[in-house]
Amino acid sequence: MSNVITLYDIPAASIKDRAWSPNTWKARFALNIKGIPYKTVWLEYTEIEPALLKLGAKATDTKPDGRPHYTLPVIHDPSTNAVVSDSYAIAEYLDAQYPDTIPLFPKGSAALQAGFVRALQDLALSNVWVILLPATHDRLNPGELSQDYFRRTREARFGKTLEELCPEGKERKETWGLVRRGWSLVDGWFKKNRDGEGDFVIGKEVTFVDVFIVSFLLWFKLILGEDSEAWKSVLTWDEGRWGKMLEAFEKWQVVV
């Protein structure tokens, strides 16, 4: 196992198999779909920056104070000694480096997928994070290593407490309404595939846009809890499309 890819991920003991992050799930689904052997190394939030600096990983973002922001997922591939940050770049790397595996960006689809992902982020994900971020906090490992760090950094970034960020009552209901409308727009795009059976965006073959969608759905399910009213409601949206997509991904929903 020493010569396989390492996937760095953030653990939450409250979640089955510990993996909860939609971004690291994107990388894990990519590896699982392609059947590329890998192992997971778990890093609490405060361990990410030192580990990634040591590894020579690229930062993906900039902190409010201007310093580089190191995030997961990151993979290290010992066969090439490549260290790749960011789930999108990881999927692209795996496609390029392992051309005999299932392509997540089939020829001709990469530009279309990039535009689709952008629209998905802007319309289906731009409203939900105010609910999901505080709920994610509650699921992380308690204490300074993760939960406290997560609260402190997010509250500094948004200038309000996680409790202030999270809409309640009527406002929460309205927020879910916006989220639902966003996903219904995406459902409308799926319906444009008049000729296509299959649960995926291009029909029967899985691509990166499906990985993107399902990783966020899985985040909703894991963080909200599968018995929560909110998640049960998501399952009723758009003739059950989102639950069906998650089911189609079950065979790849494996943590190693």
Added chain:
Amino acid sequence: MSNVITLYDIPAASIKDRAWSPNTWKARFALNIKGIPYKTVWLEYTEIEPALLKLGAKATDTKPDGRPHYTLPVIHDPSTNAVVSDSYAIAEYLDAQYPDTIPLFPKGSAALQAGFVRALQDLALSNVWVILLPATHDRLNPGELSQDYFRRTREARFGKTLEELCPEGKERKETWGLVRRGWSLVDGWFKKNRDGEGDFVIGKEVTFVDVFIVSFLLWFKLILGEDSEAWKSVLTWDEGRWGKMLEAFEKWQVVV
């Protein structure tokens, strides 16, 4: 010629061949790419609603006062007696009805294209219309039939005069900066096609997203004027990608 499709379009005598509207150009490009015979019937703005009511065309939008808003393009296909409103729906209709012509939505691409178009609208087109709308007014046929109607309806909708709408000086420069950044994002999506040569979104084959992009580029060029500083600047963006796309469409840039 009596048995060919009719494309309804809005004329502007100040524009070569009269055709200037990005939306009707989408339908015209679709017909030209597919090589489907058609003729154009020109309707001044005030003639659109009565003609479309007579034809039984669907409204595509709602006016500020709640009444249905009839817009072009519309096509009438005498072979099926179908009347189709909206450029997107026209392209879908032509794909379905004429399956032996070049498909604008190749199998598996329709959902991806829908998301891509949405992102394109939100990022590349959402800032430019405040400049292009007043400039379009100036190019329309003068008088009550088109120019006056255009001004009156747009000013009622936006609650300001076309002159107030249009940014000038520093603000105009900033607006063009936003427009340029939007198109650069789209350029970044094109660049994801690492394996693809060709000027189009999926590589060498033209699809509806290309028709969409080029129709708006052509609007910029026709309305701003090809000798304008603004259009010459667009031609320098993104290593000349947009000028090259227009060139690749020249063979379909035909008004019949």
